[in-house]
Amino acid sequence: MEIITSNQNSRVKIWTSLQTAKGREQSGSYLLDGWHLVQEALNQAAPIQAIIATEAQMSAHLIDVPQGVPAFQVTEEVARHIAKTNNPQGIFAQTSLPNNSFDPKYIHSGSWLLLDEIQDPGNAGTLIRTADAAGFEGVALSAGSADPFNPKVVRAMQGSQFHLKVVKDVDLAAWIDALEENDYDVFGTTLSATSVDYKTIVPEKNFALILGNEGQGMKAELQAKTTANLHINFPGKAESLNVAVAGGILMFALN
Structure with a gap:
C-alpha cells in the first residue's frame, strides 16, 4: 500500500481535481467522501478506482475493501486538501462516473x-x-x-x-x-x-x-x-x- 504525504503528489492532484466538473470529466470519475458513501459503493459493487484514507480510517476499514482495489494511505493534511474541508472523515473513494448515454x-x-x-x-x-x-x-x-x-x-x-x-x-x-x-x-x-x-x-x-x-x-x-x-x-x-x-x-x- 502506497503512503502519500504530499499535496503535490500526482494522484492527490487528480483526487483534488474531482471537486470540479472539468476534473471529473477528464478523469471519468468522481469522489465519495466519508465511510457511509464508500461503504454503499462497495455494497453495490460500484466500479471503484481507488480507496484513499488516513492511517486511522485505513486501520478501521481496509478489511472491508475487496482485494484488487488500490488503497492509498494519506496524512490528515492531505485528506483535508482532497476534501477541501477542515474536518473530513478521512476516507474517500474515487469511483467511475456512470455511462450517461441513455435513450x-x-x-x-x-x-x-x-x-x-x-x-x-x-x-x-x-x-x-x-x-x-x-x-x-x-x-x-x-x-x-x-x-x-x-x-x-x-x-x-x-x-x-x-x-x-x-x-x-x-x-x-x-x-x-x-x-x-x-x-x-x-x-x-x-x-x-x-x-x-x-x-x-x-x-x-x-x-x-x-x-x-x-x-x-x-x-x-x-x-x-x-x-x-x-x-x-x-x-x-x-x-x-x-x-x-x-x-x-x-x-x-x-x-
Missing part, C-alpha cells in the same frame, strides 16, 4: 423524475434521494441543472445514485415525447390556472414527474407538452414550497 425510447416501465434546471445542489441531491426512497426507476436532469456528481450533490444523495439511474444534461422536451410515445403519463408542476390538484390524479400507467427551476418554475414549452400539470393546495399562508419538499409530496402521492 428514453427504451424506457417502458418504472416511474421517472425529470428535473428542469434545478440548480441548487442540496435540492438536486435531496430530490434524487427522495426519488430513490419513493421507488422511482431513475432521475433525468436537464442541462442547466446541478451536476449530480458535484460533491455537494453527492453528499445530499447519500448513496442513492447507486440504487437508481441518474442521467444528466438531457433534452427534456425529447424525453417527454419519447415517454409519451411509450404510453407514459407525464405530469408537470405549475401554479397556472389550468393546473389541477395533485390529489385528483391517480396514474393509471407508468408516469414521469417534472419539477421546475427554483425561481422560474417549469419552462412554458414543457408545460405545453405534458399530460397534465399539477399543483399543491396550501391550507396555510405560505406562497410556495421548497422544490425538494414539493417533489417529495408529489412523488410519494403518485407512486
Whole structure:
C-alpha cells in the first residue's frame, strides 16, 4: 500500500481535481467522501478506482475493501486538501462516473423524475434521494441543472445514485415525447390556472414527474407538452414550497 504525504503528489492532484466538473470529466470519475458513501459503493459493487484514507480510517476499514482495489494511505493534511474541508472523515473513494448515454425510447416501465434546471445542489441531491426512497426507476436532469456528481450533490444523495439511474444534461422536451410515445403519463408542476390538484390524479400507467427551476418554475414549452400539470393546495399562508419538499409530496402521492 502506497503512503502519500504530499499535496503535490500526482494522484492527490487528480483526487483534488474531482471537486470540479472539468476534473471529473477528464478523469471519468468522481469522489465519495466519508465511510457511509464508500461503504454503499462497495455494497453495490460500484466500479471503484481507488480507496484513499488516513492511517486511522485505513486501520478501521481496509478489511472491508475487496482485494484488487488500490488503497492509498494519506496524512490528515492531505485528506483535508482532497476534501477541501477542515474536518473530513478521512476516507474517500474515487469511483467511475456512470455511462450517461441513455435513450428514453427504451424506457417502458418504472416511474421517472425529470428535473428542469434545478440548480441548487442540496435540492438536486435531496430530490434524487427522495426519488430513490419513493421507488422511482431513475432521475433525468436537464442541462442547466446541478451536476449530480458535484460533491455537494453527492453528499445530499447519500448513496442513492447507486440504487437508481441518474442521467444528466438531457433534452427534456425529447424525453417527454419519447415517454409519451411509450404510453407514459407525464405530469408537470405549475401554479397556472389550468393546473389541477395533485390529489385528483391517480396514474393509471407508468408516469414521469417534472419539477421546475427554483425561481422560474417549469419552462412554458414543457408545460405545453405534458399530460397534465399539477399543483399543491396550501391550507396555510405560505406562497410556495421548497422544490425538494414539493417533489417529495408529489412523488410519494403518485407512486
